Amino acid sequence: MNFDFSEEQKELREHAGRFLKEQCDISVVRRVLEGDDAYDENLWKGIVEMGWTATALPEEYGGIGYGYLELCVIAEEIGRAVAPTPFSSSVYLATEAIVKGGSDEQKQEYLPKLAAGELIGTLALSEGPRVANPNTIEVTFENGKLNGTKTPVPDGDVANIAVVAAKDGNGVSLVLVDLSGAGVSRETVATIDPTRSHAKVSFKDAPAVVLGEGGNWDVLQQVLDRAAVLIAFEQIGGADTCMRMAREYSIGRYAFGRPIGSFQALKHRMAEMYVKNELARSNAYYGAWALSTDAAELPVAAASARISATDAYHFASKENIQIHGGMGFTWEADCHFYYRRAKLLSLCLGSARVWKDRLISNLEAQRSA
């Protein structure tokens, strides 16, 4: 037994961290926040060149001999840097959906291109401000055509292909669509976190093909579980950054003749961040192991990691602002990048309440087994 990453994985994490510090300085994030770019193209190019988009893939599909544990450490650094790239959409969602649900031909067609960054992919699930499930999904797939609207679709404005959850004769199927193809129109939408681009994607008789054999609501659930672990690492990276920012600011900022970090009201708040972050990290490590071994515990481990990391990042990002005081709520300070991203990540695979429900359902199933 061994409940930590290996030395090699830790080196990869440090290496990834150094790369992002250079290529994704916080001014890069600000440029995307304030400008019109959907993401930072240089950074994305660099990420692709490093092979990160191929991290967890088998070598036959262009993988570079790493696995999910390596993808987890990279995710943590991406989260720490609040990196403005379509990484999560393409790697955790589209790639995973094809890995888990695609036919051999589909894997051979798409995975190497996704691995090489020749294609950006995404998953289109949400249809607006409500839960997305077999009862509420309205986008249809009939006779090879998609109809309806998905929003917000992460990176829907920049991705080349999307895996779309649509109603068909088999309940809900995942279908693959070329986003630059006929019958697809897309429009960037404003969200709480402009450093991650989102779109409203409308289909009007857009030609698409079913992923694998279709009827794959269960594949979607697996993809969400797997992404939950990876997003948890992004959340932990972000939460850790918030704690470090708060710490640094509270040591250097003086009030009443002393550093504000010497006041227990703030000290204990930061201690609480630490506690939440450590709990999240421990739960996420278990999730990483379950992901990397495709263990039966994955649904429980993934939900635990997501719940714990969502709580940690929410708390750290909002209290980091509070500890920064007046500066904290200005546009000019960087605190809001994390506050935005924390909320985005807490909703991107469904809210904490949905995941708590999932967790307990899985524990009930274990109990009655």
Next chain:
Amino acid sequence: MNFDFSEEQKELREHAGRFLKEQCDISVVRRVLEGDDAYDENLWKGIVEMGWTATALPEEYGGIGYGYLELCVIAEEIGRAVAPTPFSSSVYLATEAIVKGGSDEQKQEYLPKLAAGELIGTLALSEGPRVANPNTIEVTFENGKLNGTKTPVPDGDVANIAVVAAKDGNGVSLVLVDLSGAGVSRETVATIDPTRSHAKVSFKDAPAVVLGEGGNWDVLQQVLDRAAVLIAFEQIGGADTCMRMAREYSIGRYAFGRPIGSFQALKHRMAEMYVKNELARSNAYYGAWALSTDAAELPVAAASARISATDAYHFASKENIQIHGGMGFTWEADCHFYYRRAKLLSLCLGSARVWKDRLISNLEAQRSA
């Protein structure tokens, strides 16, 4: 408009407080906690002599010309003193049930005796560790006879009469039973708060009479609403005492060369007690007005008062122990009297979750009206 008690009512409160300080010193509470007495008889005698048992009754039934506002200020002082008496059972529950549900004859028969302290009454609703409602109540009333078991019944071991919620042809009816009569057996049960006596009361063909015309589940709800306001004042009195105890201890206790009350971790905890107590007080004042005027707002006001006061007392009583540190969790210190009473009062009319549900149901009804 006037959102405070009158000068006369405040004087009554002070007077009641002085009386209880003399007659119900904390050593009196400890004696009941540690001894075999169900309550303090001297104190009860004093309370009866003061006429408090008659406070809110119309003069025709032995009332002394006061009303519910006066009963509220007395309740606050009773709560502050964690008084070991059957006051709430007899006055807020039995008396109110007869006032609201009894026939003229029943009122004439029982109210003057309850007012004069010649009888102690109670309400028998709970049947063990579960919610008590028309679906779960198993005690039956048929052909003038009660059968089944109620537990815990507050003061069920010392009361002379009980209003019992029982199943009959009309759903649930309230029925009046003589607890020293035939077919009644009762046994003191241990609870979290031994300063308030409780019993398991079993009925075997015990003769009883229906209160008013029976089928009075709605009367019971009114009684619970009315008692919720009065209990809220007891809770506020207790919560205020906890805050004062914590304050005093933290000013006198030194650690690290300074009073522990100068540490923000404790200061801010006490400030939080203050905030919760003030919110509870404001909600309870509104409840007091609604009770005293039988306003249509009573169900909302009562639930608000109860929810807010339950939260305040729970928090103040547990954090008072924490602020007392090691001393706080000893039997010898008085902190646990409030911690016990807080939990007792938070459950005695049903838990906060039930009252939150009630509150929202009432607000829904208002909204659709």
Next chain:
Amino acid sequence: MDFNDSESEAKFRAEVREWLAENAPKFTAEAFRAREGGDTLDPIKLAKAWQGCKADAGYACLLWPKEYGGRGATPMETVIYGQEEAKYPLPGGVFGIGIGMAGPVMMKYATDEQKLRYLPKLLRGEEIWSQLFSEPCAGSDVAGLRTRAIKDGDDWIINGQKVWTSGAHYSDYGIIVTRHDPSLPKHMGLTYFFLDMKSPGIEINRIKQISGESNFCEVFFSDVRIPDSQRLGEVGDGWSVALTTLMNERLAVGGASPPDFDEVFDSVCATELESGPAIEDMSVREKLADWYVQSRGIQLTTFRTMTALSRGQTPGPEASIGKLVTAKKRQEIASFTMDLQEMGGVLMENGGAEGSVYQEAYLSSPGGRIAGGTDEILMNIIAERVLGLPPDIRVDKKLPFSQLPTGDA
């Protein structure tokens, strides 16, 4: 205890209602735009017009003496007016600092002549006031301010920088605390003035907040002259004058900006969750109940304060609890409601009837926990001034200001 109107209160309420019914609808944003023409609305102009209309009818600053344009009303009448006015979507806010802070401090410290010159225009909204206390290195620790005032003949010359000044860019006058002597301990070297915001040497930059709004400004002072006649209080009394002002701020800041309980209750009633209607979900119901009792509790606490005022008592720092509870609750409500919208909760334009009210509140609510006294300062005030708990250990009380640790390298 009586939550109903007395006879005279009922009469006053009827008058207010009638007057509002006739006048208020003319001053909603829509009505004003329609009347004034033009595409964009000038909110300051609208606010001034409404304030003037209220002043004409005697409904501006109801508690103020009649000589300054007030009504000399009872505290309960202000409650009644507030309840009735809240039923209309009226402009507001820009006069809050003038009416809530500058007015009372002028009433207490200015000369009679100054009061007659400034207070009526302040009350009518003809002149807008702002408050210049906070500085980059003096936020929660207001007394740590560094802006210098040096006496020069009958004037004082001001140099330094203020920050978090609401509405400085549209203000006519300001109240300001300065340091006249850094060799004294920090609380003793302060002096308080009011000044003309158009004085030469003042430069104003607006500060953009997370939410994208710019409600606050930075104000730079370069050799700005203030006549000594505009000093409020004695030289060196600046701290005690400032404390009075801040106490009034907490009373003024108390109001809850939506979304509060009513809004979230409406939203929940219209939301379907995976399991069915959101309003039937016990977790949702419990949270709603908690917010209701908080919201209602704060409202009733304000009423209790008004009763204390009516009885001639001075409301104390306990008024701090309003902002404390309200600001935190607003952040929770925003986050919670976004969660109910699931993946779509991140949309800033979600097309629903509610627009993006919760998303905007999510972004603006962190500021609410900081501006006008942080959560932590308010907790300290409650602990020390209401409960009488021992103060934090102070290392900055006795040393000359110039020798205090500042963390500057």
Next chain:
Amino acid sequence: MDFNDSESEAKFRAEVREWLAENAPKFTAEAFRAREGGDTLDPIKLAKAWQGCKADAGYACLLWPKEYGGRGATPMETVIYGQEEAKYPLPGGVFGIGIGMAGPVMMKYATDEQKLRYLPKLLRGEEIWSQLFSEPCAGSDVAGLRTRAIKDGDDWIINGQKVWTSGAHYSDYGIIVTRHDPSLPKHMGLTYFFLDMKSPGIEINRIKQISGESNFCEVFFSDVRIPDSQRLGEVGDGWSVALTTLMNERLAVGGASPPDFDEVFDSVCATELESGPAIEDMSVREKLADWYVQSRGIQLTTFRTMTALSRGQTPGPEASIGKLVTAKKRQEIASFTMDLQEMGGVLMENGGAEGSVYQEAYLSSPGGRIAGGTDEILMNIIAERVLGLPPDIRVDKKLPFSQLPTGDA
């Protein structure tokens, strides 16, 4: 990262399982009572018997060197042993302080001869140790202790009072910190010893807790003699020796006493609410999920600490989070579950299968947040020692101890 056993770990687990299956059932309370006869069980006797049996098989203090009776095992083997042992309702607890605190401090500071004399008996449970640090005026502020040690020839004479001493009444030996010089600043005047708890001049009173249990004692010292040879560390080094000991305490105290998630999950699955099964109530589900991730998170954090140990790293004060999270959670779970039982939740004997486990936990859990380091001290440790935040302002570091403010009139 591998949550599965390695080959050698799997082999060790199999051995442990087999051994436990054969031996553990003999040491449950029931089995012991049946074997020993008599009506009342002596829990100390049972615990000693079980500890001796473990020691014989090499399962007591797995990490300790073999020369003292340990196994010299790997940290992962202790995890495995712990997981397997937890499946049986075995006695425990009374040796925690000896094994977790006294043992390590003796290993570091005692002479070789002393180690060989005391450690094997400590490990076998033949001699029970207790810890004498806290005093009535020195709880969270341990260094504020006043118990005097005055040198007299080759002995020290001890006078004073200790408190919150777990199991002093059945202990054979104790570790104690004393003040040898009150004229020095508080942290510098302390000296550390071990002593025979049966020494003349020691008087022990048990302290009754809210829950009715008496796990702690007051210990009074009147001219108690300790040979200088039983000093641990140099004269004046008491504070640093005590700090090492306390760090071990936090590691030792970490375990969660029920009711924890498993128990409350079982309870909820068996509970019907007004609206139907409790497990279908979303508010209940959310709370269960929160507790699950906390409980599991702490368990996994301990595993991570063991991995750090395996890699030769020294676990630091981050282990404090275990007790902090666990103690608060236990109080919440107790209160929550009583609430689900509604009016009957107050019953101490409710006749159900669960007895009054939640009611008892409600009464004992406040102590859990205080004993072994209060919530607040643990938060300070995390803030200062893990995060490196600036310490509280200290007024008690430099003054002679005898001149410190104490609040005594």
